[in-house]
Amino acid sequence: MPQVKVVAxxxxxxxxxxxxERVLTELAGKSRAENGCVSYEVFASTAAPGTFVTIETWADEGALDAHMRGLNLKFAASALREHLAGAPALHPLRPVGV
Structure with missing residues (x-):
């Protein structure tokens, strides 16, 4: 089963x-400890201040599904709700040209 990449x-x-930034940094640390997390990075855009990007790699769809249902993400979503201008945009990725 191939790894799964997601950008949010x-x-x-x-x-x-x-x-x-504080909440996302905490979420990244906790997510890295989850079973099946290959990498979890958080970036702040230099082109659009106040915009944050996460780039995640999961071992497989099952690991991503567990993360999406897990308490780490639920607590972070709750903490972020009042601080975000809108809902996060999630982009599961598929490789092209390989």
Whole structure:
């Protein structure tokens, strides 16, 4: 079964970027400890201040599904809700040209 990559983007409300960064950094650390997490990175956009991007690699669909249902993501989503300008945009990826 191939690895699964996911990119998520989210925009912080004005004045909330530091809190969004804190919550995402904590989520990344906890997610890296989850079974099947290959990598979990968090980035702040230099082109669009207040925009954050996560790039995740999971061992397989089962590991990603467990993460999406898990408490780490639920707690982070709850903590982020009031600080985001809208819902995160999730982009599961498939390789092309290989």
């Amino acid at each position: 983007t989210m925009d912080a409300k004005d004045g909330a970027a530091a809190e969004v």
